[in-house]
Amino acid sequence: xxxxxxxxxxxxxxxxxxxxxxxxxxxxxxxxxxxxxxxxxxxxxxxxxxxxxxxxxxxxxxxxxxxxxxxxxxxxxxxxxxxxxxxxxxxxxxxxxxxxxxxxxxxxxxxxxxxx
Amino acid sequence: xxxxxxxxxxxxxxxxxxxxxxxxxxxxxxxxxxxxxxxxxxxxxxxxxxxxxxxxxxxxxxxxxxxxxxxxxxxxxxxxxxxxxxxxxxxxxxxxxxxxxxxxxxxxx
Numbered sequence: 001x002x003x004x005x006x007x008x009x010x011x012x013x014x015x016x017x018x019x020x021x022x023x024x025x026x027x028x029x030x031x032x033x034x035x036x037x038x039x040x041x042x043x044x045x046x047x048x049x050x051x052x053x054x055x056x057x058x059x060x061x062x063x064x065x066x067x068x069x070x071x072x073x074x075x076x077x078x079x080x081x082x083x084x085x086x087x088x089x090x091x092x093x094x095x096x097x098x099x100x101x102x103x104x105x106x107x108x109x110x111x112x113x114x115x116x
Numbered sequence: 117x118x119x120x121x122x123x124x125x126x127x128x129x130x131x132x133x134x135x136x137x138x139x140x141x142x143x144x145x146x147x148x149x150x151x152x153x154x155x156x157x158x159x160x161x162x163x164x165x166x167x168x169x170x171x172x173x174x175x176x177x178x179x180x181x182x183x184x185x186x187x188x189x190x191x192x193x194x195x196x197x198x199x200x201x202x203x204x205x206x207x208x209x210x211x212x213x214x215x216x217x218x219x220x221x222x223x224x225x
Contacts, residue, residue: 034213043203043217044159093158104149105213107158 003027004096006108013084014116021079021111023094029074030096034105035067038091050077084115118142120216122204127222128194136189136202136219144209150178150189151203153218159203162189191221199223 003026013019023033032051036044048064050056050071058064068080077096081088091112095105119141128134140148147166151159165171165180165187177190189202204216 044215046213046215049212091156104161104164106161107151110158112156 002104002106004030004094004106004108006094006111008111009109010112010114012114012116015085016083018080018082019084019113021081021092021094021113023077023079023096023108025075025096025106028096028098030077030098031074032097033071033077034095034097035069035077035079036093036095038093038110040091044093047079081113084113086115089113089115118206118208118214120204120206120214122202122216122219124217125220125222127224128191130194130196130223130225132194133190133192134194134221136191136204136221138187138189138204138216140185140187140204140206140214140216142206142208142214145182146207146209146211148178148180148187149205149207149213150176150187151205152200153203154200162202194223196223196225 005024007022034049035047037047038044046059047062048056048058048069050069052071052074056069071077091110093110095107097105122138149164150162152162153159163178165178170179175192180187201218201220203218205213
C-alpha cells in the first residue's frame with residue numbers, strides 16, 4: 001500500500017512556458033502533501049506543504065506566484081511552474097501523508113524538468 | 117538552529133556490514149526516518165524510530181538514542197543494489213521533516 005504517483009515523469013519545455021505536475025495518492029487519502037525540489041548531488045529541499053482544501057504553506061525563498069500549488073482533493077495535488085526558466089530545471093518530488101501528523105511520508109517517483 | 121549531520125560518503129564491500137550514523141539537533145522531536153534514494157529516483161521509506169532502541173527489518177536495522185540525539189542505520193549482508201544515498205530525517209515539533217544531506221554508500225565487489 002501507500003503508493004504515490006506523479007505525472008509526467010519527465011518534461012522538457014521552452015523558457016517562458018508553464019508546466020503542471022500532478023501528484024496522486026493511489027490507495028490512501030492524503031490530507032497533507034509536500035512538494036520538494038532536488039538539484040543534482042544535493043539533498044531534498046522542501047518547497048511547500050499543502051493540506052486538502054486550504055492554501056499551501058510555502059518555505060522561505062520559494063515564490064508562491066511562480067510555483068502554484070493546488071490540493072483540491074484528498075488524492076490529488078498539482079504543482080504548476082509558471083513562466084519557467086532554465087534555472088527551474090530540477091527534479092521535483094511530491095510526497096503524501098495520511099491523517100495523523102506522525103505518519104510516514106510516501107514519495108512519488110519524481111518529475112525531471114528541463115527548461116531550455 | 118536545526119541540524120542533521122551524517123557522513124557524506126562511505127564505502128563498503130559486498131557481503132559486509134556497514135553502519136551509517138546520523139546526529140541531530142532539532143526543535144522538538146517526533147521521530148526519525150531513514151530513506152533510501154537511488155540515483156535519479158525518489159526516496160523510498162526504510163524505517164521510523166520514535167522510541168529508544170533498535171528496530172530490525174530484514175537486512176536493515178535502525179537504532180535511536182534520543183538522549184544523545186543519535187541514530188544509525190545498519191545494513192547487513194551488503195548487496196550491490198544497496199549502493200545508494202541514505203537520508204536521515206527528523207520530524208520536529210511541528211511534524212515537519214528536517215533532512216540530512218544524505219550519505220552516499222558505495223558497494224565494491
